[in-house]
Amino acid sequence: MSDASSTTAQFDAVDVIRTKRDGGALSDGQIDWVIDAYTRGGVADEQMSALAMAILLNGMDRREIARWTAAMIASGERMDFSGLSRGTADKHSTGGVGDKITLPLAPLVAVFDVAVPQLSGRGLGHTGGTLDKLESIPGWRADLTNDEMLRQLEDVGAVICAAGAGLAPADKKLYALRDVTGTVEAIPLIASSIMSKKIAEGTGALVLDVKVGTGAFMKTREDATELARTMVALGTDAGVKTVALLTDMSTPLGLTAGNALEVRESLEVLAGGGPADVVELTVALAQEMLAAAGKPDVDVAAALQDGRAMDVWRRMIAAQGGDPDATLPVAKENQQVLADADGVLGRLDAYQVGVAAWRLGAGRARKEDPVQAGAGVELHAKPGDTVRKGEPLMTLHTDTPDKFARAIESLDGAWDIADGGAVAPTPLLIDRID
Ligand code: URA
16 A cells, blocks of 8 residues: 555545635644645645645634644654754744844854754745755855754754655645745644644754735734744744744845845854844844754854854855855945935835846745845935935846846835925834743
């Protein structure tokens, strides 16, 4: 008997779909069966699509979400960091425009003798992927074996690499399906997708950066709070010390969106400089990770100023074949976008800037597409800054100049310039949930 047929006897996919379609709760047995059978090929993509849509429309209760997450964890391997000489802490961001925080954050936390196993992904759509950013560093490689990862965690203290195929394979299959069936935005499915990978990874502490605003999955504070609460409950129930920060994503983080551009900005932060919002969020998340790992009273900001975090960064990049001294790629062409009035920049839309960076070549439309290392958007002003008509608001970078027109189109209406008075910037840190 094949794996698939051995799992199809117990339940019927159509009954499971009907249960959720009609607003019922799935039983533990139904959940275990449907995840297992889907992973093995016994439930078809069209059946799982229908179920995902029923979940998006009718939701799941806390028990169902916990069981769904456990079933996705059980679909693959679990990593074990218990042999390391120090504790572990990880961070997950729900994704945003210009979100390069993982790059300075992982080495910064490792300075304080807490290991950071950061399994990351590639970007799809308007948000960039951490691996795409690091791959702009000549020689750097994302794929490590579990043994290489453990060795680097012990020797350097921080690793940013691709999640292996063995971790929550049910999620890999389901996420790809959700991506093409309009079912990404279901809070139970997002929460279980993120947390199944983080719990299977085996981190001791986890800090979630849940983004709110136009450039984020969650457009409203209410939805972001529900997602954060759901994920914190899943982590806590699984024995992982989990905390969430709700942070603003109505405008891009920092002054760059694009792969090599964001590495360059991260290096500025690691050298003790960089944009204030990137530094603020890096320090806030590092403090939360260290507190969750049992080190609440360390001076995190000092390790950016005195070069300790940069030292760990250099060792972390070199350990994965990267040359920390290499010149970063620069796009072949650039074009400035000019301010159309005098005044104070009141709003600069994160989503629209993210789409512009993506259209310039920094992101991909399909997961097999290549990305341009040098492409993206460099901002010259942020909300609250005074701008003058005719001066550059941003510079667009690409290797393929025929992309400029579509990128500029996506920026139509992306900013407001107020002609008088101060504009209060939106606070970056919105809430904390534990
Ligand atoms: N990131 C994930 O890993 N899963 C989701 O469902 C959404 C964002």
